[in-house]
Amino acid sequence: MARIQLDLAHSYRPHPQQDSDYALLPLKMDFEDGGAYALLGPSGCGKTTMLNIMSGLLVPSHGTVLFDGRDVTRATPQDRNIAQVFQFPVIYDTMTVAENLAFPLKNRKVPAAQIQARVGQIAEMLEMSHQLDMRAAGLSADQKQKISLGRGLVRSDVAAVLFDEPLTVIDPHLKWQLRRKLKQIHHELKLTLIYVTHDQVEALTFADQVVVMSRGKVMQLGTPDALFERPAHTFVGHFIGSPGMNFVPAEADASGALLQVAGQRLVPPPALAERALPAGALRVGVRPEYLALSAAGAPGALQCSVAQVQDLGTSQMLTATVGGHTLKARVAPDVELPPVGATVWLQALGAHTCFYRNEELLA
Ligand SMILES: Nc1ncnc2c1ncn2[C@@H]1O[C@H](COP(=O)(O)OP(=O)(O)OP(=O)(O)O)[C@@H](O)[C@H]1O
Numbered sequence: 001m002a003r004i005q006l007d008l009a010h011s012y013r014p015h016p017q018q019d020s021d022y023a024l025l026p027l028k029m030d031f032e033d034g035g036a037y038a039l040l041g042p043s044g045c046g047k048t049t050m051l052n053i054m055s056g057l058l059v060p061s062h063g064t065v066l067f068d069g070r071d072v073t074r075a076t077p078q079d080r081n082i083a084q085v086f087q088f089p090v091i092y093d094t095m096t097v098a099e100n101l102a103f104p105l106k107n108r109k110v111p112a113a114q115i116q117a118r119v120g121q122i123a124e125m126l127e128m129s130h131q132l133d134m135r136a137a138g139l140s141a142d143q144k145q146k147i148s149l150g151r152g153l154v155r156s157d158v159a160a161v162l163f164d165e166p167l168t169v170i171d172p173h174l175k176w177q178l179r180r181k182l183k184q185i186h187h188e189l190k191l192t193l194i195y196v197t198h199d200q201v202e203a204l205t206f207a208d209q210v211v212v213m214s215r216g217k218v219m220q221l222g223t224p225d226a227l228f229e230r231p232a233h234t235f236v237g238h239f240i241g242s243p244g245m246n247f248v249p250a251e252a253d254a255s256g257a258l259l260q261v262a263g264q265r266l267v268p269p270p271a272l273a274e275r276a277l278p279a280g281a282l283r284v285g286v287r288p289e290y291l292a293l294s295a296a297g298a299p300g301a302l303q304c305s306v307a308q309v310q311d312l313g314t315s316q317m318l319t320a321t322v323g324g325h326t327l328k329a330r331v332a333p334d335v336e337l338p339p340v341g342a343t344v345w346l347q348a349l350g351a352h353t354c355f356y357r358n359e360e361l362l363a
Pocket residue numbers: 012023041042043044045046047048049050198
């Protein structure tokens with residue numbers, strides 16, 4: 001296993017002129033030895049480019065890649081000792097499941113007894129022990145992809161295992177099981193795992209650290225909890241969560257006291273007393289999960305108008321408007337909500353509220 005450090009930029013164009021010519025803008029990343037990471041972001045943000053640079057399929061146009069301090073920028077995937085799992089199964093149909101799993105070990109001349117033990121361990125982890133003697137050809141697409149996952153995980157001496165959207169072909173129910181399984185496997189095998197996905201649920205269940213990317217930039221590297229509680233950038237606030245964070249404009253005076261939020265003068269709640277805000281225009285960010293209903297005129301509460309109420313089964317989604325802005329609040333299913341057009345008070349300021357300027361988190 002290896003610590004992987006990137007200090008690079010990449011453009012697919014021969015003479016890049018502007019930011020939009022870069023698939024990856026200048027970035028520094030440090031992937032710790034034995035960590036479980038996800039690269040998460042919308043299509044085209046540069047996830048696969050970053051993964052291919054780590055695997056050695058792509059040489060960055062600028063900068064370096066270090067594995068345990070060794071410069072591998074121009075080294076091939078074989079030289080880097082990387083295992084990879086792609087979107088679609090890469091297996092031998094004519095071989096049995098056991099032979100497929102054993103293949104990467106046989107190639108490296110691992111002793112037979114060790115191969116048998118490791119294949120048995122991986123098959124058990126992936127719940128494939130009963131299929132070991134079956135030919136891969138007879139298996140379904142998602143069973144074949146499970147073999148690919150196993151082949152990626154079978155070698156214990158790899159620098160890292162890189163996954164590129166590996167659950168794309170997997171049936172939704174099995175997908176749910178497998179992303180938990182992969183997390184478990186990580187804890188048991190302690191391999192360095194790097195996992196590309198555009199699916200936040202996949203990233204947040206699998207990874208200990210998530211790299212959120214947008215337009216060739218790393219917007220935040222953080223734990224799932226940090227991305228939810230303290231998004232470093234409004235993009236992360238929007239992108240993580242379903243629905244994403246609410247944002248409304250605010251203004252603070254020279255002493256850092258809030259003057260108004262969404263055009264309303266609010267009494268600051270005690271939870272905000274410790275938070276020093278710089279004077280001037282700000283944006284208040286609050287998750288739908290923290291936008292609680294409150295009493296009229298309560299400290300930190302905004303007077304809003306109900307625009308929509310949706311019953312989501314395990315919760316209700318309240319959509320409200322305030323001064324031309326829309327807010328979403330997730331409310332318990334048993335709470336009686338006022339009808340559309342009625343006034344409702346929502347607790348915008350509290351311990352979980354974040355403050356932004358120029359899209360960056362301030363406090
Ligand atoms: N071989 C290539 N030649 C030229 N441009 C490329 C090439 N591969 C990717 N790009 C461009 O680089 C940018 C980043 O692409 P990349 O595939 O890394 O993003 P991604 O986040 O993995 O997206 P997706 O999930 O759609 O694969 C995009 O603008 C894409 O069009």
